[in-house]
Amino acid sequence: DIQMTQSPSSLAAFVGDRVTITCRSSQSIANYVNWYQQKPGQAPKVLVYAASTLQNGVPSRFRGGGSGTDFTLTISSLQPEDFATYFCEQTYRTPWTFGQGTKVEMK
Amino acid sequence: QVQLQQWGAGLLKPSETLSLTCAVYGGSFNDYYWTWIRQSPEKGLEWIGEITHSGSSTYNPSLRSRVTLSVDTSKNQFSLIMTSVTDADTAVFFCARGRRSDYHYFIDAWGNGTTVIVSS
Numbered sequence: 001d002i003q004m005t006q007s008p009s010s011l012a013a014f015v016g017d018r019v020t021i022t023c024r025s026s027q028s029i030a031n032y033v034n035w036y037q038q039k040p041g042q043a044p045k046v047l048v049y050a051a052s053t054l055q056n057g058v059p060s061r062f063r064g065g066g067s068g069t070d071f072t073l074t075i076s077s078l079q080p081e082d083f084a085t086y087f088c089e090q091t092y093r094t095p096w097t098f099g100q101g102t103k104v105e106m107k
Numbered sequence: 108q109v110q111l112q113q114w115g116a117g118l119l120k121p122s123e124t125l126s127l128t129c130a131v132y133g134g135s136f137n138d139y140y141w142t143w144i145r146q147s148p149e150k151g152l153e154w155i156g157e158i159t160h161s162g163s164s165t166y167n168p169s170l171r172s173r174v175t176l177s178v179d180t181s182k183n184q185f186s187l188i189m190t191s192v193t194d195a196d197t198a199v200f201f202c203a204r205g206r207r208s209d210y211h212y213f214i215d216a217w218g219n220g221t222t223v224i225v226s227s
Binding site: 001031032034036043044045046049050053055087089091094095096097098099100101 | 151152153154165167168169201203208209211212213214215217218219220
């Protein structure tokens with residue numbers, strides 16, 4: 001299986017901060033990475049697919065990047081509704097696998 | 108706007124069989140990958156498998172021997188059967204809709220999740 005390693009596992013930030021989350025795959029996966037946001041008690045919600053394509057309706061402050069083995073999700077200006085847990089997912093080869101999550105908390 | 112409504116038994120004893128069903132309301136049933144994912148503190152998010160409207164399925168090899176996915180196109184429903192559960196199967200189980208866009212696959216709709224607890 002392809003392993004996805006996220007960092008950091010958690011971070012604390014202020015509203016308005018720029019936040020970057022990193023995901024590294026155990027082998028090259030081109031741009032077959034998705035990013036999801038999950039709030040407590042809810043299912044995840046896709047933000048970005050194909051590494052950098054923003055899903056319809058997702059605010060432009062979210063940006064995905066990277067290819068090969070290293071990927072990033074950047075929130076350009078953190079908003080109160082962005083405090084949540086973020087997951088990367090690889091869809092290069094089944095079984096699809098997820099990172100362990102990055103919890104973004106309010107500082 | 109698609110909605111996925113899932114149900115099934117939430118409390119099981121070890122060795123019992125887990126059965127979950129997900130109904131799809133709105134949108135096409137034919138163009139997507141009907142997916143099961145579970146989430147636990149120990150394992151995080153784990154993809155269980157997916158099935159198409161025609162019954163073509165793909166499974167996570169780690170669970171393949173215990174899992175069966177099925178689909179009922181007459182009701183726009185799909186189901187998960189997991190046999191011989193253990194406490195390691197305790198998790199929130201989500202049904203979900205996978206879609207492809209330019210060869211890229213992602214989940215664009217989720218059920219609310221069913222908490223499954225395995226305990227003697």
